[in-house]
Amino acid sequence: MPRNILVVGELAGGQPSSTTLELLSGAAGLAEGGTVSVTLLGTGATAAAAGCAGATTAYANDDAGYDTFNGERWLTALTAACDQASPDVILIGQTTAGREIGPRLAHRRGSAVAMDCTSIVAEGGAIKAQRPAYGGNALATYAFATSPAVATVRAKSWDAVPGAAPSSTVALPGAGESRTNVTGKEQVVAEGLQLQDAKVVISGGRGLGSAEAFSVVEDLAAAIGKDKAAVGASRAAVDLGWYPPSQQVGLTGKVVTPDVYFAVAISGASQHMAGCSGSKVIVAINRDADANIFGFAKYGIVGDYKTVVPAIIEELKK
Amino acid sequence: MHIVVCAKQIPDPETPPSAFRIDAASNKVVPAQGIAPVLSQFDGIAAEAALRIKEANAGSKVTVISLGADSAAAAIKQVLAMGADEGVLLNDPAFEDGDSYTTAKTLAAAIKKLGDVDAVFCGRQAADWDMGQVGLLIAEELGWPVSIIAKGVTSGGAGLQVQRVLEDGYENVETPLPAVVTVSNEFGEPRYPKLPQIMAAAKKTVTQWKTEDLGLSAGEVGKAGSRLKLETLSLPPKGGAVELMPGDTPAEQAAALVAKLRADKIL
Ligand SMILES: Cc1cc2nc3c(=O)[nH]c(=O)nc-3n(C[C@H](O)[C@H](O)[C@H](O)COP(=O)(O)OP(=O)(O)OC[C@H]3O[C@@H](n4cnc5c(N)ncnc54)[C@H](O)[C@@H]3O)c2cc1C
Ligand SMILES: Nc1ncnc2c1ncn2[C@@H]1O[C@H](COP(=O)(O)O)[C@@H](O)[C@H]1O
Numbered sequence: 049m050p051r052n053i054l055v056v057g058e059l060a061g062g063q064p065s066s067t068t069l070e071l072l073s074g075a076a077g078l079a080e081g082g083t084v085s086v087t088l089l090g091t092g093a094t095a096a097a098a099g100c101a102g103a104t105t106a107y108a109n110d111d112a113g114y115d116t117f118n119g120e121r122w123l124t125a126l127t128a129a130c131d132q133a134s135p136d137v138i139l140i141g142q143t144t145a146g147r148e149i150g151p152r153l154a155h156r157r158g159s160a161v162a163m164d165c166t167s168i169v170a171e172g173g174a175i176k177a178q179r180p181a182y183g184g185n186a187l188a189t190y191a192f193a194t195s196p197a198v199a200t201v202r203a204k205s206w207d208a209v210p211g212a213a214p215s216s217t218v219a220l221p222g223a224g225e226s227r228t229n230v231t232g233k234e235q236v237v238a239e240g241l242q243l244q245d246a247k248v249v250i251s252g253g254r255g256l257g258s259a260e261a262f263s264v265v266e267d268l269a270a271a272i273g274k275d276k277a278a279v280g281a282s283r284a285a286v287d288l289g290w291y292p293p294s295q296q297v298g299l300t301g302k303v304v305t306p307d308v309y310f311a312v313a314i315s316g317a318s319q320h321m322a323g324c325s326g327s328k329v330i331v332a333i334n335r336d337a338d339a340n341i342f343g344f345a346k347y348g349i350v351g352d353y354k355t356v357v358p359a360i361i362e363e364l365k366k
Numbered sequence: 367m368h369i370v371v372c373a374k375q376i377p378d379p380e381t382p383p384s385a386f387r388i389d390a391a392s393n394k395v396v397p398a399q400g401i402a403p404v405l406s407q408f409d410g411i412a413a414e415a416a417l418r419i420k421e422a423n424a425g426s427k428v429t430v431i432s433l434g435a436d437s438a439a440a441a442i443k444q445v446l447a448m449g450a451d452e453g454v455l456l457n458d459p460a461f462e463d464g465d466s467y468t469t470a471k472t473l474a475a476a477i478k479k480l481g482d483v484d485a486v487f488c489g490r491q492a493a494d495w496d497m498g499q500v501g502l503l504i505a506e507e508l509g510w511p512v513s514i515i516a517k518g519v520t521s522g523g524a525g526l527q528v529q530r531v532l533e534d535g536y537e538n539v540e541t542p543l544p545a546v547v548t549v550s551n552e553f554g555e556p557r558y559p560k561l562p563q564i565m566a567a568a569k570k571t572v573t574q575w576k577t578e579d580l581g582l583s584a585g586e587v588g589k590a591g592s593r594l595k596l597e598t599l600s601l602p603p604k605g606g607a608v609e610l611m612p613g614d615t616p617a618e619q620a621a622a623l624v625a626k627l628r629a630d631k632i633l
Contacts, residue, residue, distance in 0.1 A: 116537075120511070144532050148514055151466070151499035155506040160467050160593035163497045180602065181495050182395060183379050185386045187602045188495075194593040227511040228541045229524075236535040248633070272633065283551070293552055294534060299496060300551065302533070307632045318383055325605075329632055331623065332608065340383060347626055348608045349619045359620035364633075 049173045050081035054135035054196075056126060056153075057100060058145060062092040064099045067141035069208035071201060072102040075139055076211065078170055085133045087220065089114035089125055094217055102211030105133065105218060113223025116233070119148045120226035126153055128220050130196075137175055138198045139168070142303075146200045154198040161198035162190045166205050183299060184318035184325070203244065204305045204326055236294050238278070243295060246278035249306045249324070251297050254284035255313025255334065256353065262291055264357050265312055271361045280304065282314045298323035313353050316341030333357065367426040367484045367521060367543075369416040370477055371450065372501070373409040375434050375441035376494035378402065386601075393599040395494075405441040408489025412549040413445045414556035415519050416487045420449070423521055427451045429483075431476055433461055433469055439572050447559035447567035454480075458576040460584045465592040470503030472587050475580035477508065484543045485526065490515050490550040498548075505546040513539050517552035 053075040057068040064072075068086070075084045086103040088096055090112065097106035107129040114121060126149065130138070138153065140146040142164045154161035162177035169176050175197040181188040243249060250272075252265040262279070269277040281291035283298055297304055299322040309327035313334060314320060321344055324330065332345035335352050342348050349356050378401045387396040397403070413430065420426040430445040432438045433456040442453035456472055464472070477483050486508075488501030498514075505512035513519075517536065518529035525543035529536055531552050541547075559567070577587055584590060611626075613619040627633035 144515075147498060148502060148512075151502035152506055152512075155467070155503055160465060161499060162594060163499055176597065181599070182377075182386065183493065183496065184602070185381075185383055186388060186395065187598075187600050188596060189598045191595045191597050192593065193595055228513060228539050228545075230537050231523075231527075231540050232538040233532075234536045287551065293531065300490070308627060317380075319379070329627070329630065330605075331627075342608045342610075343383075344605045345608045346606070347611060347623055349611045349616075349623060351616055351619065355616040356620060359616035360623060362617070363620045363624040 049170070051079060051136035051170070052082045052134055053079050053084045053137045053139060054129065054133045055084070055086045055103065056138065056140040056146070056149060057086045057088045058141060058143060059088060059090050059093060059096055063096050064088065065141070066208065067143060067203050069101065070204065070206045071139045071141060072100060072211070073209040074168060074201065074206040076102045076209070078137060078168065078175070080170065082136070083133070085129070086214070087126060087129045089122060089220070091115055097217050098213045100214055101209070103214045105216050106214040107132070107218050107220050109220040109222055111222040116230050117145045118226045118228065118230065119152060120228065121223045122149060123152055123156065124224050125220045127156055130157060132218065135196045138196050140198070140200045142200045142202050150198060150200040157196055157198070159194040159196050159198055160192060161200065163200050165199045165201050168199050168201065180322055182318070184322040203303050236292060238292065238295060240274055241278045243278045243280055243297070243302050243304050246276065246304070246306055248272050248277040248308045248310070249280050249297070249304050249327070250277060250310040250312065251280035251282060251314060251324070252285055252291070252312045253282040253314030254288065256285065256290070259290035264353065268310070268357055268361055271364045282320050311341050311345070312357060314341055315339050316344055367419060367423050368482050369419060369426070369428050369485045369487055370480065370483050371409065371413045371416050371428060371430045371445060372473055372486060372488045372504070373413065373430050373432050373441050373445050374406045374492045375403050375432065375438040376406045376492060378404045379407070379493040388599050388601060390600070393596055403437060405444050406489055406492045406494070408491060408493065408549060408551065410444070410556040411551060411553050412487040412489050413448050413450060415516070415547070415549045415553055417449045417557070419519070419521050429454065429480060431456065431473060433472055442572050443567045444559070446570050447564045448557055449563070453570065453572040455572050455574050457574050460577050460590070461588045463589040464587060465594040466497050466499045466503055467593050468587050468591040470500045470507055471591070472580065472582065473500065474504045474507035475582055476575060477504070479575070479580060486546045488546065488548045490548045501546050501548040508544070508546070510544050510546050511541045512546040513541055514548040515550045516547050517550055519547050519549065
């Protein structure tokens, strides 16, 4: 059954974000002969539209007033795009913008949104959205009683695929009024390699016992290579002030899908696993053999991180 | 200032996965034995944020509203014990098994009925379904501005100053009133009520409103009015068995691990 899909795209460094490309690849599979369109807002949007592989139409506006995400400004533009594209399905990334746009746009279109989905399929002509619930302890599947079916989608739920550039670009209105105003911004990003880009993520948990102990985890990252490994943390460790919130992995933190994920002194609560269970290999280091993390790990070492992690660093030097 | 806090009672999210059960026939979570339901964590934090503004602004008032069954009165009492002034329970069999939309619509109707509300504080997400949308939908229902995932909120400027958590830092947002704000754990811990406050809260009456009290009809609330239909609820697939690294010393175990990762060509 052909259906029209609209992807709410986002820019990263003047290009469509990796999540945007993933959504476009998912959209291609759901369209079944319908149209795939994409929206891009902010400086460089029109030029970046060429990189939106798989979309036939791009709706864009280069107004710098869109650069800092503002829900009300974006909603006006996205509503205009919806009026023209008449989507049956709207796909949005589970990002800072997506968390706000998803519910508000769905409501303005008289429909509903499923948040933080990990799979969207067309089954018997209907859209079904699957998402973790209960902190990851359960999987829920939803159908939509209203149209359009709106979903925010977790990063890496689809693999980006190459495709043709959009054949037409339609201009959206420029940024208008908003009742809320951003008065300042403070960037807090870890230096160097970002968590989501790292091939290896090493996360520390409450079991480390102190902020200082994170240096052991950082040493392991350095031994693997600063260009390959980044350091994350559980929420318990972040809440204790041991590591910056920007490095939190999990349901209310970042979602990472590295080749190897080291969980050091982390118990493996479902809400933490929600952020790392897509990793190719999980390595657990925990002194409690019954810790939940061993249910997710491929490789495990039961022991005290204080001796195990330095031993791994030593071994890597060989 | 009159602030409404929306508070939900949920199964304890710290329930160990081993005690987590689903009844496939009803698509519902089976309450774990001996583990009492709790106030959703972020809602306690939203209450804390509201109470701090109340304390900083003489003459302010905080009302806590919950949509839930009889047992949800406990969540309301907890926020009353923290220092909220009044509690309202939206309790009607017709409200059951709704989606985020009907929940927000019902809560918004109650907020309209209260009439003099300046701000609504919600949690960033209810820690059962983890949707994170009721606050936004209340804002849309009421036509109010909204700021989500706050780590700080104070009154001032045009109305409220909200510090929002972003993926790569924070931003300061100014919003006029009335407004909706959703609060995240970065705000900090909620206060623990003391015994006299708990006893005083226990004596307070909680107002109860049903569908007709809110000017709604049975067809537009709960399951009947839902737009999102839960089809299945299941346990996620289990991972394979863990391979524990052999060896009597950390050095031997570490050697085994590094050998495995190198053999798998991932390190
Ligand atoms: C709605 C909601 C959202 C949440 N979101 C997130 C999220 O995004 N990310 C997240 O991480 N959590 C999140 N949580 C919290 C989550 O439920 C857990 O509380 C948290 O992940 C626990 O962190 P931890 O594993 O570091 O600590 P703990 O559970 O305390 O585990 C510490 C572990 O360290 C081990 N240990 C102790 N000492 C040593 C030692 N010397 N050597 C080796 N091992 C040792 C212990 O055996 C234990 O297994 C969320 C919770 C809720 C309710
Ligand atoms: N049944 C309810 N009663 C009161 N408040 C609720 C209810 N459901 C959701 N909320 C509020 O909306 C927030 C987000 O919920 P959700 O969109 O379900 O994740 C919660 O943290 C609460 O503040």
